[in-house]
Amino acid sequence: MKLQFTKMHGAGNDFVVIDATRRPFTPTPALLHRLADRRFGVGCDQILVVDPPSTTDVDFNYRIFNADGSEVGQCGNGSRALARYVREHGLSDKAAIRVRTATSVLELQQIDADHYRVNMGVPRLAPAQLPFHPVGNATAHEPRYTLRLDNGEHVEFGAVSMGNPHAVIRVDDLELARVHELGRALQQHPAFPESVNVGFLQVLAPNHVRLRVYERGAGETLACGSGACAAVVVGRLWGMLDASVTVEVRGGRLQIDWAGEQQPVLMTGPAASVFEGEIEWPS
Secondary structure, eight states, X not given: OEXXXXXXXXXXXXXXXXXXXXXXXXXXXXXXXXXXXXXXXXXXXXXXXXXXXXXXXXXXXXXXXXXXXXXXSOOHHHHHHHHHHHHHTXXXXXXXXXXXXXXXXXXXXXXXXXXXXXXXXXXXXXXXXXXOOOGXXXXXOOSOEEEEOTTXXXXXXXXXXXXXXXXXXXXXXXXXXXXXXXXXXXXXXXXXXXXXXXXXXXXXXXXXXXXXXXETTTEEESOOHHHHHHHHHHHHHTTOOOSEEEEEETTEEEEEXXXXXXXXXXXXXXXXXXXXXXXXOOO
């Protein structure tokens, strides 16, 4: 069987996109691994699957699989890629669509030929919504949390869910940040029963930050859209950031707007198609 796909990226966060609106697609771990493998497959951070809508209030359903085969509920950069994909492949001619993931309903809007805006919804701040078990099992949100790692080190961070869990650590110099070491340590910590995406935030100005993210199931990526949203939310709650912030990631720039608590986060950024292809797979 030949499986058709499109390779896309959003600010360097790259995807293999598969259309399941016309024919059902049931991925296996082996197939997902083959698609994500950068040496023996296509190569990507995540695999995105466009499905028919499950309810009348959305235009499409949207599944997201990490490179390790795990399914997750959110991918901000992927949602912009999906918005471009459905227009380029004739699945929708709307300037704005609604899509349902495993955890959220997102509103996607085309800004110009290459840029899209995503309404990421209202951030979820309560620990149970991440999920996250803070020290003492407190149930109310706190701007800052501290966890003790296995080596005895204490790490301070902010935590928020954007449809997927994020911990955000402030650093003075992003190039010196222990991204892989602390990212893995927090992902494996029992306080995060479903693991966590770990962001490293350097504040350059109230309206300009730099960010690196160590993602669940993928490791460090060139960009993480939901991570950029989480970083701005945490930075705003810390009183460090404005309502509109440029987030500089290794693959480009994203614009994040958040008016404050109980308001949705808006993310604007690029989406690009790279190539079309097909891969042989046993039926």
